[in-house]
Amino acid sequence: MKILITTDWxxxxxxxxxxxxxxxxxxxxxxxxxxxxxxxSGNAHSYSKTGI
Known part of the structure; x- marks a missing residue:
């Protein structure tokens, strides 16, 4: 199943x-x-980190 979680933090x-x-x-x-x-995003850039 594909799941999208939205959050402010x-x-x-x-x-x-x-x-x-x-x-x-x-x-x-x-x-x-x-x-x-x-x-x-505070700077309009994507953030990606493996395992997070």
């Missing part, structure tokens, strides 16, 4: 929202889902 910020989104993503991937995160 994401890595590299550290707070409860980010922790929850990362945990949700990790568990969904364990169940063999394809997970993408859509969030805001």
């Amino acid at each position: 994401y890595y590299p910020a550290i707070n409860g929202v980010v922790t929850s989104v990362l945990n949700l993503k990790r568990e969904l991937i364990k169940e063999e889902n394809e997970v993408r995160i859509l969030t805001l």
Whole structure:
């Protein structure tokens, strides 16, 4: 299944929202889902990091 999670906060910020989104993503991937995160950018650039 392909899943898109949208959030105002994401890595590299550290707070409860980010922790929850990362945990949700990790568990969904364990169940063999394809997970993408859509969030805001302060500088209009894409951010990509393997494993996050």
